Structures are given as C-alpha cells and as structure tokens.
Amino acid sequence: MRFIVAQVLIAITVRTKAIVIKKTPANEYDQIVDLYSEDFGAMRAIAKGICRPKSVQSLHLETLNLVEFEVIHGKVWPIISSAVMLNQHRNIKDSLPKLAAAQFFTEVLDKIAYENEKDAELWNFLNTMLADFNNADDTQVLPVHGAEVMKLFKDNQSRFLKVLGYDHAFLAGGDFDLDAFFVNTVGRPLSSLNFLYEVTK
Missing domain, CATH: 2.40.50.140 (Nucleic acid-binding proteins)
Structure with missing residues (x-):
C-alpha cells in the first residue's frame, strides 16, 4: 500500500x-x-x-x-x-479457486490504495466480493475445477474497474483484457493471478 x-x-x-x-x-x-x-x-x-x-x-x-x-x-x-x-470467510479459505480469486483483488488493492483515504464504494466492493465467493456453493456455483469460478471472477473484475472510475464505454471494447489491465496498473506480475489459473485448470 x-x-x-x-x-x-x-x-x-x-x-x-x-x-x-x-x-x-x-x-x-x-x-x-x-x-x-x-x-x-x-x-x-x-x-x-x-x-x-x-x-x-x-x-x-x-x-x-x-x-x-x-x-x-x-x-x-x-x-x-x-x-x-x-x-473469517471460512468457505473462501477452504477452496483454492475461491482463495486465489479473492487474493487477486486484495493484492491489487494493496498496491494501489493510499492510507487515510476513506472510500465507501471501494469498502463496499471489497465486502461484497468476499461475500460473493464465500457464499457460493462449490458443488453448484463454483466447482473446484470449472468455468464458473472464472465467470464470477471476471464479473468482479468488471465491477472493480467501475469502482475505480472506469465507465461502461471503457469496458465495451470487445476483447478488452482485464487481467492485463490490472497487471499494468500494478506495474508487475500478480502472483495471485498465476495461482488462480493454476488451480482452475
């Protein structure tokens, strides 16, 4: 931070x-x-x-x-x-895909956030994102190995961009690479992103 x-x-x-x-x-x-x-x-x-x-x-x-x-x-x-x-968001910690996905957002936040700057939208996003992954059923919504974990992950990436101030037109570029955007924003590779793709193969 x-x-x-x-x-x-x-x-x-x-x-x-x-x-x-x-x-x-x-x-x-x-x-x-x-x-x-x-x-x-x-x-x-x-x-x-x-x-x-x-x-x-x-x-x-x-x-x-x-x-x-x-x-x-x-x-x-x-x-x-x-x-x-x-x-404690126990369900996230008991699932490697959920854990990797949640850690992506906290890793990005750790690199871009400034101290002592209250941001209600960012706070609400962080809590909602964690609730999304924590409350999802591994066997139905988020199979341990499957496409649904990535769908929820991508949905939260788009929401994160909007909270950071990027409007819908910015996201409507068709093949817009969300992963690359966040990596470029942080300025270095994100270990959580590599972890996520490894555990969702």
Whole structure:
C-alpha cells in the first residue's frame, strides 16, 4: 500500500472495521498488518506478540478476515490493542479457486490504495466480493475445477474497474483484457493471478 502520515491515527485511539489484507514479520513475535478499513481506507499497524504460541489475536487477524479493532499510538506504527473477528470467510479459505480469486483483488488493492483515504464504494466492493465467493456453493456455483469460478471472477473484475472510475464505454471494447489491465496498473506480475489459473485448470 502507498502510505502517507496519518495524523488522525497518531493523535488518538481509533476503533473501526477492516479487512485484513496481508501480514509481514516485524521481529520474532510481532507482525505488521496491512488492512483496508471502513473509516480510513488503507491502514498499517503493528500486532504485538501475535506470533507467540498462545496469542489470541493471531486467530482474529488472519488474512481476509473482517475484523473490528482498535489501534493506539505507537513510536513507529499504530499498535493494535484489540481485535475481534466478525467474519473469517471460512468457505473462501477452504477452496483454492475461491482463495486465489479473492487474493487477486486484495493484492491489487494493496498496491494501489493510499492510507487515510476513506472510500465507501471501494469498502463496499471489497465486502461484497468476499461475500460473493464465500457464499457460493462449490458443488453448484463454483466447482473446484470449472468455468464458473472464472465467470464470477471476471464479473468482479468488471465491477472493480467501475469502482475505480472506469465507465461502461471503457469496458465495451470487445476483447478488452482485464487481467492485463490490472497487471499494468500494478506495474508487475500478480502472483495471485498465476495461482488462480493454476488451480482452475
């Protein structure tokens, strides 16, 4: 994510809802957590002790979880003082095609989102997209290997473009390559895209 100094997060304690986008190690026991929040857009905070064996936060702050959490002022990053998982999107995590498809959108978002820029449309898209994949029936709507997972994926790609500000005329070019557009927008290959095509062969 592209980050600027977020004074509102430095000055006060903040409580909001967010989707966990990714986590990276900070040291032996801590992790940096990238989130997309309802009230502040992209956020980055540190989860203290999350890698300890008895950490409760580790279950709540899994990638793709919808969480309600609180952050307080820290020396470098805001510190997550509490987190409660509201939806873990378990059906996505139990299906490789669903997981790959959902991670495509969070990977793109991670590269293009700016910190502390609330975007209700983008927040609603992210939650609706996750609900689409989570609620779909693997055996009927999204067979583990089949065309339907790609149809839902492409539908959400088109919706994502519109949320980002591209109108219908832009999408009406016939052979418009949605995958190439997002790769070019991010500026590098997307590992989640390769993963998706591998698991839906």
